[in-house]
Amino acid sequence: MSRIYDTVVIGGGPAGYTAALYAARARLSVLVLERMAAGGQMTLTGEIENYPGIASIDGFTLGMQMQERAEHFGAVTEYTEVTAVDLAADPKRIDTWSGEFYGKTVIIATGADPRRLGLAEEEDLVGRGVHYCAHCDGRFYKDKTVLLVGGGNSAAADALYLSRVVRKVILVHRRDTLRATKIYHEPLMQAENVEFCWNSRVAQILSDKTVTGAILENTQTGEQTEVACDGVFISIGRQPATAFLQGQVALDDAGYIVAGETTETNVPGVFAAGDVRTKSLRQVVTAAADGAVAADMAEKYL
Numbered sequence: 001m002s003r004i005y006d007t008v009v010i011g012g013g014p015a016g017y018t019a020a021l022y023a024a025r026a027r028l029s030v031l032v033l034e035r036m037a038a039g040g041q042m043t044l045t046g047e048i049e050n051y052p053g054i055a056s057i058d059g060f061t062l063g064m065q066m067q068e069r070a071e072h073f074g075a076v077t078e079y080t081e082v083t084a085v086d087l088a089a090d091p092k093r094i095d096t097w098s099g100e101f102y103g104k105t106v107i108i109a110t111g112a113d114p115r116r117l118g119l120a121e122e123e124d125l126v127g128r129g130v131h132y133c134a135h136c137d138g139r140f141y142k143d144k145t146v147l148l149v150g151g152g153n154s155a156a157a158d159a160l161y162l163s164r165v166v167r168k169v170i171l172v173h174r175r176d177t178l179r180a181t182k183i184y185h186e187p188l189m190q191a192e193n194v195e196f197c198w199n200s201r202v203a204q205i206l207s208d209k210t211v212t213g214a215i216l217e218n219t220q221t222g223e224q225t226e227v228a229c230d231g232v233f234i235s236i237g238r239q240p241a242t243a244f245l246q247g248q249v250a251l252d253d254a255g256y257i258v259a260g261e262t263t264e265t266n267v268p269g270v271f272a273a274g275d276v277r278t279k280s281l282r283q284v285v286t287a288a289a290d291g292a293v294a295a296d297m298a299e300k301y302l
């Protein structure tokens with residue numbers, strides 16, 4: 001059997017490394033299991049301006065610094081993917097591509113990736129005109145025109161937010177009406193700088209180093225039109241990274257771990273921190289806050 005840790009943290013984003021920092025400073029033995037690189041989704045953004053006390057920092061650097069601080073106090077990182085867990089076992093078992101690990105407590109901090117449109121050029125343009133977070137990046141488009149893709153509650157809320165910070169918003173939705181709750185409809189229809197492209201999908205994002213426009217395809221007729229814009233905000237939902245947790249811990253219909261502000265799940269000794277849990281605002285600062293709470297709860301549990 002590999003070494004048994006007081007706490008195994010699954011995921012090395014801001015929630016995971018804050019949990020690791022707090023747990024390690026509390027003198028718990030801590031293992032962080034991360035499948036890619038420290039920082040999680042933050043590594044996709046070149047500029048974070050809303051982390052308290054820091055004027056501006058790129059996400060990759062902030063992620064490295066979070067990891068460094070946690071490891072300074074004794075946390076250990078293993079780069080591997082978690083494929084399955086047995087959370088009812090004692091100690092709890094975590095299966096990875098590098099073998100089994102055991103934790104007296106487990107903090108799940110695997111995040112929730114924004115859904116992509118799936119266009120070939122999309123990944124290359126992330127941070128250069130393609131964005132998944134209106135609250136994070138909207139203000140970079142102050143006097144500019146942006147497309148907002150989506151029609152659910154998050155998309156409607158993002159469109160409203162953008163309408164206050166950019167010159168013009170073009171909302172692109174594949175149906176002829178929003179799926180969002182009625183509360184969003186009126187303010188959106190009344191906003192003078194929001195234009196609607198119904199029954200439309202983005203067929204291609206156009207760029208010349210940064211985004212210059214998009215080709216929209218009518219979902220009814222197939223007709224294509226080109227629109228000029230400076231940025232494309234994609235708000236078509238998120239995919240929580242919880243596939244390996246099926247049957248182990250309570251998930252909601254969308255796949256998020258059901259956990260409140262204490263980060264406690266329905267399984268004793270198992271905590272969920274950051275974007276992966278049910279919550280209203282998914283940001284670096286709220287993920288970090290969850291990490292601190294989860295470590296504290298784990299310590300109390302032990």
Ligand SMILES: Cc1cc2nc3c(=O)[nH]c(=O)nc-3n(C[C@H](O)[C@H](O)[C@H](O)COP(=O)(O)OP(=O)(O)OC[C@H]3O[C@@H](n4cnc5c(N)ncnc54)[C@H](O)[C@@H]3O)c2cc1C
Binds near residue numbers: 010037044050133282
């Ligand atoms: C493009 C972009 C820009 C953003 N800009 C900002 C911003 O300016 N300000 C702001 O506050 N927020 C911003 N956000 C949101 C912010 O990055 C997230 O809210 C935050 O990173 C969530 O942290 P987390 O630790 O909960 O999850 P994540 O950051 O998603 O980290 C989860 C980690 O878990 C790992 N993982 C997942 N599954 C497994 C597995 N099975 N085994 C091992 N490891 C696993 C992943 O590789 C990842 O590293 C942005 C997000 C994006 C996508």
